[in-house]
Amino acid sequence: MKTTLVSTLSSSQSLRYSTMRTQVDLVKAQKERDTGKVFDSGIALGARTAQTVTFARDVERLNGIVDSNGIVSARLKATQDSLTSMTGIAEQLLGVLTANASGDAAPSVTRDAGKSALAALTSVLNTPFNGEYIFAGINTDVKPIDAFASGSPAKTAFDTAFQTHFGFSQSDPQAASISAADMETFITTALEPQFLGSGWQANWSSATDQTIVSRIALNETASTSVSGNNDAIRKLAMAAASIGDLFDANLSEAGRNALVNQMVGVVGEAIASLAALQSETGVVEQRVDAASDRIKVQADLFERLIIDTEGVDPYEAASRVSDLLSQLETSYAITARIQQLSLLRFLG
Secondary structure (H helix, E strand, C coil): CCCCCHHHHHHHHHHHHHHHHHHHHHHHHHHHHHHCECCCHHHHHHHHHHHHHHHHHHHHHHHHHHHHHHHHHHHHHHHHHHHHHHHHHHHHHHHHHHHHHCCCCCHHHHHHHHHHHHHHHHHHHCCEECCEECCCCCCCCCCCECCCCCCCHHHHHHHHHHHHHHCCCCCCHHHHHCCHHHHHHHHHHHHHHHHCCCHHHHHHECCCCCCCEEEEECCEEEECCCCCCCHHHHHHHHHHHHHHHHCCCCCCHHHHHHHHHHHHHHHHHHHHHHHHHHHHHHHHHHHHHHHHHHHHHHHHHHHHHHHHHHECCHHHHHHHHHHHHHHHHHHHHHHHHHHCCCHHHHHC
């Protein structure tokens, strides 16, 4: 059995307590070296702690807006790409309609161009981005546009409008008797309400007129999405659907020519409106980028104020860590030597 003298135990316990204090101080010093800030701002700053807490909260809030603006910018970029695609669809359809009006395109080519344009437009509008439909307004979890297919509300409403106006269906042989004036009247009184009036949201669209409004700065908001209910989209859909559907019917040449002449103007208006929509979206993109730049400057200023208030000298912090490590190693060595002291070892 080993017997330790009181004086040896006292020295051992004193070194143990000293080692524990050094270990605690080392943890604090290492954190100060790694973070560049005092370990405990409350103890170090006293009454000024509230100021740094306020600055830290403001920095967190500003950085949150910057992160949100990143998502908004990505959505606006996707919107711009989609609007560009729609413009291409409209321009291609306009080219075919112009060729048909001059007699350079067969009815079947014009019909297929209309069907292709409507399918492409529907695909663009219903393409999700980050799990959300960007043309759905605030209904981002719902596809904004219904497909123009047999049995769909849009197709049924279109057929009903034709049947109600003329008294027979598109495939009826009597369709060959429709004059240019009759077709123009049909477009104005029956077709336009289906697309430019209440029929659009009743039969075609699940999008809301209300768009997403995002906070892009502490005191600034912006509309950061485009609704599928925009007039440019409605007009393009009307031209594509009417050409694709009615050119498949038994229309007379006069009726087809009247339809083409009307739709050339509608598609031209859609292209102009899409260009304006792209410009508006570009302005919002610039506002979001400018707001993010301003916020980053503000956040950087607050971070500098925090560092000035609770920052530590990195060289001094590193030197303190080194000193404490040396003290700890020395303490361990002395403690080990004391633990080895015994009367038997001394007598031996």
